Amino acid sequence: IVLTQSPGTLSLSPGERATLSCRASQSITGRYLDLAWYQQKPGQAPRLLIYGASSRATGIPDRFSGSGSGTDFTLTISRLEPEDFAVYYCHHYGISRYTFGQGTKLEIK
Amino acid sequence: QVQLVESGGGLVKPGGSLRLSCTVSGFPLSDDDMNWIRQAPGKGLEWISHSSRGGTYRDYADSVRGRFSISRDNANNSVYLQMNSLRVEDTAIYYCARGVNFDFWGQGTLVTVSS
Numbered sequence: 001i002v003l004t005q006s007p008g009t010l011s012l013s014p015g016e017r018a019t020l021s022c023r024a025s026q027s028i029t030g031r032y033l034d035l036a037w038y039q040q041k042p043g044q045a046p047r048l049l050i051y052g053a054s055s056r057a058t059g060i061p062d063r064f065s066g067s068g069s070g071t072d073f074t075l076t077i078s079r080l081e082p083e084d085f086a087v088y089y090c091h092h093y094g095i096s097r098y099t100f101g102q103g104t105k106l107e108i109k
Numbered sequence: 110q111v112q113l114v115e116s117g118g119g120l121v122k123p124g125g126s127l128r129l130s131c132t133v134s135g136f137p138l139s140d141d142d143m144n145w146i147r148q149a150p151g152k153g154l155e156w157i158s159h160s161s162r163g164g165t166y167r168d169y170a171d172s173v174r175g176r177f178s179i180s181r182d183n184a185n186n187s188v189y190l191q192m193n194s195l196r197v198e199d200t201a202i203y204y205c206a207r208g209v210n211f212d213f214w215g216q217g218t219l220v221t222v223s224s
Contacts, residue, residue, distance in 0.1 A: 034209060034210065038154075038211070040154075045214040045215065045216055045217055046204075046211070047214070048211060048213075051210040051212070057210075089154055091154075091211065093209045093210070097168065097170070098144070098156040098159065099156070100153060100154045100155065100156065101153075103154075
């Protein structure tokens with residue numbers, strides 16, 4: 001399965017809403033309906049935000065939400081905080097192999 | 110708390126070998142699958158290897174299959190990545206990450222392959 005993220009770069013201001021897309025080349029179904037989202041800041045390891053397409057990881061603020069099914073998944077940040085500007089990756093776990101999207105850079109406008 | 114610490118990175122010539130270690134604490138290693146993921150300079154994330162909890166099932170990305178080998182020592186809370194026949198394009202930060210969701214990551218160790 002290939003994951004394609006869009007847009008490549010998203011320029012927004014603090015307080016605005018961010019919508020990031022992750023599209024799979026095949027439908028993600030079955031037991032391993034596992035689509036996750038990660039945030040990575042410069043010089044840091046990625047951090048898990050969302051797993052199972054819509055479940056927030058421990059300690060993740062509720063302004064982050066995940067949705068979607070089949071081939072189309074979305075990460076939404078309801079009101080951007082200054083610390084949210086980073087690169088975001090989607091990830092799929094399947095029976096065969098793990099796949100990352102190429103990332104969306106969320107930058108301050 | 111859960112911690113993962115990678116070590117063993119460094120500078121190596123093309124064709125050389127390196128062994129990375131990931132030492133975990135805060136949870137029993139035997140409870141979780143483990144993975145290695147890498148990130149080339151300025152690039153995205155690339156999953157490269159997976160080990161099941163007991164170590165019997167292992168999987169690799171096509172880019173490293175036949176050259177890299179994952180292993181683990183649950184008693185000593187460590188996961189390893191043996192990297193052979195290294196290429197310039199293997200230059201990256203190598204991270205270990207826990208579970209199928211990659212819920213915890215180490216800080217990474219830099220591997221530079223250069224002559």
